[in-house]
Each structure stands twice: as structure tokens, then as C-alpha cells.
Amino acid sequence: MIVELTDPTDGRISDYTSLTDVQLRKAREPAEGMYIAESSRVLRRALAAGHRPRSFLLAPKWLDDLADVIAEYPDIPAFVGAPGLLESITGFHLHRGALAAMHRPEPLDVEELLASVRRVAVLEDIVDHTNLGAIIRSAAALDVDAVLVSPRCGDPLYRRSIRVSMGTVFQIPWARLDTWPEGIDVLHRHGFVTAALALTEDSLDLQELAAGDHPKLALVLGTEGEGLRPETLAAADCAVRIPMRAGVDSLNVAAAGAVAFWACRPRGC
Numbered sequence: 001m002i003v004e005l006t007d008p009t010d011g012r013i014s015d016y017t018s019l020t021d022v023q024l025r026k027a028r029e030p031a032e033g034m035y036i037a038e039s040s041r042v043l044r045r046a047l048a049a050g051h052r053p054r055s056f057l058l059a060p061k062w063l064d065d066l067a068d069v070i071a072e073y074p075d076i077p078a079f080v081g082a083p084g085l086l087e088s089i090t091g092f093h094l095h096r097g098a099l100a101a102m103h104r105p106e107p108l109d110v111e112e113l114l115a116s117v118r119r120v121a122v123l124e125d126i127v128d129h130t131n132l133g134a135i136i137r138s139a140a141a142l143d144v145d146a147v148l149v150s151p152r153c154g155d156p157l158y159r160r161s162i163r164v165s166m167g168t169v170f171q172i173p174w175a176r177l178d179t180w181p182e183g184i185d186v187l188h189r190h191g192f193v194t195a196a197l198a199l200t201e202d203s204l205d206l207q208e209l210a211a212g213d214h215p216k217l218a219l220v221l222g223t224e225g226e227g228l229r230p231e232t233l234a235a236a237d238c239a240v241r242i243p244m245r246a247g248v249d250s251l252n253v254a255a256a257g258a259v260a261f262w263a264c265r266p267r268g269c
Helices: 011-016 022-032 040-048 067-072 083-090 110-114 129-141 159-164 183-189 206-211 230-235 253-263
Strands: 002-004 034-038 053-058 078-080 098-103 119-124 146-149 174-176 193-197 217-222 238-241
Touching: 011 034, 011 053, 011 083, 011 098, 022 034, 034 040, 034 159, 040 053, 040 067, 040 098, 053 083, 110 146, 110 174, 110 183, 119 129, 119 183, 119 253, 129 146, 129 159, 129 253, 183 193, 183 230, 193 230, 193 253, 206 238, 206 253, 217 253
Parallel strands: 002 078, 053 078, 119 146, 119 217, 146 174, 193 217, 193 238
Antiparallel strands: 034 098, 053 098
């Protein structure tokens, strides 16, 4: 259902207002049970994953590109407006095709999720949405079965996280832990070896961890700068480091995650 827009204060498009206000959107979107999918590729992946749209927002030039999607959801409004009008609504220029306001899926149960997986990425307090999306993309590509995020971690369904993940956040199951680092106990109850990526005096080399080919392994990644909390390191089964050369002491957390996921993938993958 195509709806022509002329008024940026139209109440029907409130889902799309102030998209550049990170703090506002982080609080508002989960509370309202929605998220924003940015670009035609990402929104198609969301739809393919079974997520339900609330509405679409696009410039006229993208109508042909999304004609099949709009036709598939004839009762869902597709708001169409001039680029300048859309920018005044969202706060940025829409140059990736279109936006969709999507119904947020029901959260997954951590216990049920852990009962059926072998490799898990656990993210502690990673609030940079670019890093969050990049880690999820690597996890999906490199045989990680699920992602767990700490209570203070960023939202995997925040617009920038989704975009950087290239929509792979819709492919890999993820869940938010209720408490942390107490959540490590949940992993232990399900038989996971927990390996914290950190530079400590007793850190194992990544190759040593990978050689163990643990049936169930959780790789714990901490936020940039401060790294993992001391309490997390104390609760984990071991600390692990990626050997470095040329005086470099660490990698960006997303790069480190990709290296660790690849090295520790189950044999035969």
C-alpha cells in the first residue's frame, strides 16, 4: 500500500523519527517492540528470516527495486517521499535504498539455546555498534552457532549493528543474558569450556586452545579499551591470547573475534 508523504510530522511515520539519536533509539526500539532495517538487501534478509514488517519508507526511485516486496505485503504501508523530506524525518540521507520498521522477534531463551549448540560467542559490554555488527557477521560466517550478549552490551538489532552485520544477525541465533558475569555459570552447566580472550600472565596461545577441539566452547570477548572484567577472567575456565608480532599488543575486538572463531571452529568444518 503506497502512501505519498508530504508532512515530516505525520504521526504515521513516528517509527522513523530521529534515527541518528543513538540513546533515544536504544531505549525506544526494544520498549516498542520494533527495530529498523536499513537498505533493501538487509530488509529482504529480515523478511526471509520470517520477521514481520510494520511499514516501509523509501524515495520514489527505489519503488521499482522493492515492487515485489510491497506487492507481497499489500496491507503494510510503504511511505514514499522526496529525499529531502525523508532526510528531515530520519536525520540522514537515505542512500541505501529503503528503510523498514520491523516487529522485533520474541527474545530467545538462553537455556534452550545452549542446549543445542557447540560454539558460542559471548560479548561482554560491547557498546560500539560497528564492532558488534562485525563480530556477529564473523560469527555467522565462521561456524559459531550462537551469540550471547551481556546485559550492558549493545543491541544486535540496532540499525548500525544490523547494517554492519549485512543482515547476518537474522541468521545466527542470539540471546541476552540476565546477569553477568554470573551468566558464565549457565555456560558451565551446559558443559561449555569458557575461554576469555585476554592478555594475562597465564594466557594460553590460541593454537593451544584450538588443539583441544572442545566439544562445547564459548569464546568470551570484552569491550574495547578496558577489556574483560577481572570477575569474568576469574570465572572463565581459561584466558587465551592471539600471538602478536612487531610490537603489536592487541587487535580490534571484531578482528580478534574473527581470528578466534576461525581457529576454534569444530574439526571437519
